[in-house]
Amino acid sequence: MPESKNMKSHKIFILMIGIILIILAAFIYYLSIRSSRKELSGKHNLRVVTTLFPLYDFARIVGGDKVDVILLLPPGVEPHSFEPKPKDVVLINQADVFVYTGKSMEVWVDDIIRGVNNNKLLILDTSKGIKMIKSQLDNKSNYSNSNDPHYWLDFENATKMVDSIVLALIKKDPINIAYYNQNAMKLKKSITDLELRYKLSLSSCKSRDIIYAGHYAFGYLAKRYKLKYIAAMGVSPNAEPTANDLAALVRQIKSVNTKYIYYEELSSPKIAETLSNETQTKMLLLNAGHNVSLDQLRQGISFLTIMENNLTNLKIGLSCQ
Numbered sequence: 001m002p003e004s005k006n007m008k009s010h011k012i013f014i015l016m017i018g019i020i021l022i023i024l025a026a027f028i029y030y031l032s033i034r035s036s037r038k039e040l041s042g043k044h045n046l047r048v049v050t051t052l053f054p055l056y057d058f059a060r061i062v063g064g065d066k067v068d069v070i071l072l073l074p075p076g077v078e079p080h081s082f083e084p085k086p087k088d089v090v091l092i093n094q095a096d097v098f099v100y101t102g103k104s105m106e107v108w109v110d111d112i113i114r115g116v117n118n119n120k121l122l123i124l125d126t127s128k129g130i131k132m133i134k135s136q137l138d139n140k141s142n143y144s145n146s147n148d149p150h151y152w153l154d155f156e157n158a159t160k161m162v163d164s165i166v167l168a169l170i171k172k173d174p175i176n177i178a179y180y181n182q183n184a185m186k187l188k189k190s191i192t193d194l195e196l197r198y199k200l201s202l203s204s205c206k207s208r209d210i211i212y213a214g215h216y217a218f219g220y221l222a223k224r225y226k227l228k229y230i231a232a233m234g235v236s237p238n239a240e241p242t243a244n245d246l247a248a249l250v251r252q253i254k255s256v257n258t259k260y261i262y263y264e265e266l267s268s269p270k271i272a273e274t275l276s277n278e279t280q281t282k283m284l285l286l287n288a289g290h291n292v293s294l295d296q297l298r299q300g301i302s303f304l305t306i307m308e309n310n311l312t313n314l315k316i317g318l319s320c321q
């Protein structure tokens with residue numbers, strides 16, 4: 001019996017649905033194969049968000065091509081006055097690892113962490129396990145009870161920061177353990193080599209006084225190499241020194257009879273220029289590396305290069321052999 005016209009079109013319809021389903025299934029299968037291949041070949045990089053430049057630099061070196069690192073601080077921004085924007089919270093939420101230096105520096109971090117709803121995010125505070133020193137409030141050696149946040153300026157601490165970062169990366173991406181460990185070993189070797197050069201170079205200087213026309217950032221470095229460190233401002237560059245503070249600094253510069261004073265990165269060198277004019281001293285940069293400029297970021301400057309340059313200027317300013 002010949003099929004009716006209706007039955008024929010019904011069969012064609014079912015056939016077409018079947019073909020569409022097969023094509024759809026094949027497409028879904030293709031997509032799933034593609035994404036699993038991507039993961040197997042490591043193309044899905046770990047996303048790491050860091051606050052300050054040293055963390056960014058260490059994570060970038062240890063993570064190599066397996067990690068995408070984002071520096072939360074916009075280039076050139078002074079970090080003590082930085083406050084994260086809603087877009088920064090989004091970035092942290094989308095990351096695999098969030099690294100910060102500690103609550104004394106990132107005073108806003110608790111609020112941010114409360115706002116995070118990504119329960120897979122690994123949050124790393126690199127100050128854990130580091131012996132913090134108390135912050136100095138002013139150039140009259142008054143100490144406050146809060147911690148000095150600039151602990152990355154002690155190379156031993158910098159090495160510990162690398163250790164914390166490598167552990168975090170391995171935890172999130174254990175397949176690449178050997179790769180991360182190897183990169184971390186190389187980086188730590190470079191840090192140790194530079195530390196040794198600091199120790200040798202700074203052991204034989206005519207002067208031991210660092211006069212810093214900036215905020216109190218180099219307490220850790222001064223302590224390690226037994227240098228005397230006098231800064232125009234406290235641990236944050238936000239408070240301007242008073243006329244009395246400046247007069248005291250001028251007296252100190254004259255009494256130690258130095259030919260050089262130091263200025264800081266990313267802040268106006270106005271105070272340094274005033275002091276330099278007043279005391280006929282030359283100005284040298286001493287860069288605490290909190291953050292870098294856009295140009296420096298593009299050039300791929302490293303924390304160790306910043307510290308190399310600091311050593312060069314310390315040797316000049318303190319008359320070291």
Ligand SMILES: [Zn+2]
Pocket residue numbers: 080150215216217235236237288290
């Ligand atoms: Zn600082």
